[in-house]
Amino acid sequence: MFLDRVKITIKAGNGGNGAVSFYRSKLTMNGGPDGGDGGKGGSIIFVADEGMNTLYSFSFKKKFVATDGLKGDKKHKKGADGNDVLIKVPCGTVILDAESEKVVADLVENGQKFVALRGGAGGHGNEYFKTSTRQAPRFSQTGEVVKEKQVILELKSIADVGLVGYPNVGKSTLLSVISNATPKIANYHFTTIYPNLGMVAYKGNSFVAADIPGLIEGASEGVGLGHYFLKHVERVRVIVHLVDISGSEGRNPVEDYFSINSELEKYSPKLATVPQVVALTKTDLLTQDELEDKIKDFESKTKVKAIPICSIIHEGVDELLGKVWQVLEKTPKPAPIDVELTDFDTRDKQSFEIVKIDEETYEVKGGLVDNMIRGIVLSDPTSFAYFQNALKKFGIIQKLLDSGMKDGDTVVIKDISFTYEQ
Numbered sequence: 331m332f333l334d335r336v337k338i339t340i341k342a343g344n345g346g347n348g349a350v351s352f353y354r355s356k357l358t359m360n361g362g363p364d365g366g367d368g369g370k371g372g373s374i375i376f377v378a379d380e381g382m383n384t385l386y387s388f389s390f391k392k393k394f395v396a397t398d399g400l401k402g403d404k405k406h407k408k409g410a411d412g413n414d415v416l417i418k419v420p421c422g423t424v425i426l427d428a429e430s431e432k433v434v435a436d437l438v439e440n441g442q443k444f445v446a447l448r449g450g451a452g453g454h455g456n457e458y459f460k461t462s463t464r465q466a467p468r469f470s471q472t473g474e475v476v477k478e479k480q481v482i483l484e485l486k487s488i489a490d491v492g493l494v495g496y497p498n499v500g501k502s503t504l505l506s507v508i509s510n511a512t513p514k515i516a517n518y519h520f521t522t523i524y525p526n527l528g529m530v531a532y533k534g535n536s537f538v539a540a541d542i543p544g545l546i547e548g549a550s551e552g553v554g555l556g557h558y559f560l561k562h563v564e565r566v567r568v569i570v571h572l573v574d575i576s577g578s579e580g581r582n583p584v585e586d587y588f589s590i591n592s593e594l595e596k597y598s599p600k601l602a603t604v605p606q607v608v609a610l611t612k613t614d615l616l617t618q619d620e621l622e623d624k625i626k627d628f629e630s631k632t633k634v635k636a637i638p639i640c641s642i643i644h645e646g647v648d649e650l651l652g653k654v655w656q657v658l659e660k661t662p663k664p665a666p667i668d669v670e671l672t673d674f675d676t677r678d679k680q681s682f683e684i685v686k687i688d689e690e691t692y693e694v695k696g697g698l699v700d701n702m703i704r705g706i707v708l709s710d711p712t713s714f715a716y717f718q719n720a721l722k723k724f725g726i727i728q729k730l731l732d733s734g735m736k737d738g739d740t741v742v743i744k745d746i747s748f749t750y751e752q
């Protein structure tokens with residue numbers, strides 16, 4: 331099974347809670363606060379791995395959860411951080427936010443990483459909240475909670491060379507001869523139903539080639555398998571266009587050539603500009619004279635210099651590879667896809683907004699306050715005092731007053747609400 335689009339769920343670890351603790355010993359009955367900070371949660375990180383060719387492994391495992399940070403402890407002990415989860419994907423994997431379907435990352439190079447969700451911050455222990463006027467804070471901060479999200483992984487294979495042509499022209503046979511791939515080869519159409527990737531070694535260099543399922547007229551509109559797999563040709567640097575010169579299936583090689591090119595062009599004008607090397611296959615099915623006539627006819631009508639090959643006896647294959655390498659050397663490496671990336675992990679801890687709910691109720695929303703209220707206990711006077719100070723310090727009270735808040739009005743922040751008194 332070939333899998334090139336899959337939706338998975340990811341969740342970074344939550345931060346650990348800060349501890350509330352006071353130093354005690356036989357000699358010191360009332361020591362200062364010594365509650366340590368909670369640990370940071372593990373992050374979810376994608377990494378491109380050239381050892382992978384498909385998204386197949388994601389048909390078994392669709393949920394990835396990083397571990398939470400542990401809670402802080404007495405004696406200033408910080409909680410342990412959660413472990414990151416590293417998710418390996420094939421080079422050429424595009425990551426989309428499942429909700430918006432916007433592209434958030436494009437992993438092209440081997441080893442390239444994308445931190446999709448950062449682990450939640452650990453909460454501060456009560457020691458952190460000690461000041462000259464607040465000697466014994468009885469509160470700590472809870473760890474940041476990270477919501478799970480869904481992403482779509484979409485594979486646009488990164489082969490340097492794509493083998494393209496009508497069904498049965500010998501694409502897979504050629505791939506099996508030039509690379510380490512072992513594709514299925516058989517004498518019927520659409521033997522190949524998903525692209526096979528193979529590593530080609532050529533004179534101390536190497537590149538990746540893929541046989542693309544056979545194209546037929548109408549492929550760009552979805553006839554056959556073509557449309558679906560043309561996306562895998564989008565990023566190839568060179569197209570090897572295979573044409574059955576023997577006409578063994580009763581078609582005309584010149585017409586074949588033009589009709590495949592027209593499908594590529596219809597699918598994407600950019601594809602039509604990818605450099606092509608044309609290989610004329612199954613030369614063994616013609617006599618020498620027939621072959622020479624057909625090549626002459628083909629070249630004069632298409633204005634293309636083609637390379638005759640017979641994969642099964644390796645004839646012409648070296649010359650073909652030489653030509654392919656010549657073109658590859660001049661062609662830049664595949665570029666990342668041409669879209670602007672959208673931010674995915676958009677938690678921000680800076681902003682807030684004020685929403686007037688009715689004449690005497692105001693709600694404050696946003697990353698800044700979400701973060702600030704972690705662990706606030708309104709019934710604890712020191713905790714509440716800290717909270718009020720923070721509201722002042724970050725300009726939230728001022729903004730509420732500017733919005734019309736009066737004495738006695740209610741302020742709501744998430745699941746906390748209190749009455750404002752000057």
Ligand SMILES: Nc1nc2c(ncn2[C@@H]2O[C@H](COP(=O)(O)OP(=O)(O)OP(=O)(O)O)[C@@H](O)[C@H]2O)c(=O)[nH]1
Nearest residue numbers: 497498499500501502503516517520521522544641
């Ligand atoms: N006589 C001859 N037969 C060949 C040659 N190359 C491939 N074939 C045969 O042609 C048939 C199709 O070969 P494949 O390599 O499967 O063709 P393909 O283009 O990958 O076909 P699809 O995957 O169906 O699109 C097989 O029976 C091969 O043995 C060749 O050079 N000469």
Ligand SMILES: [Mg+2]
Nearest residue numbers: 501502521522
């Ligand atoms: Mg094939």
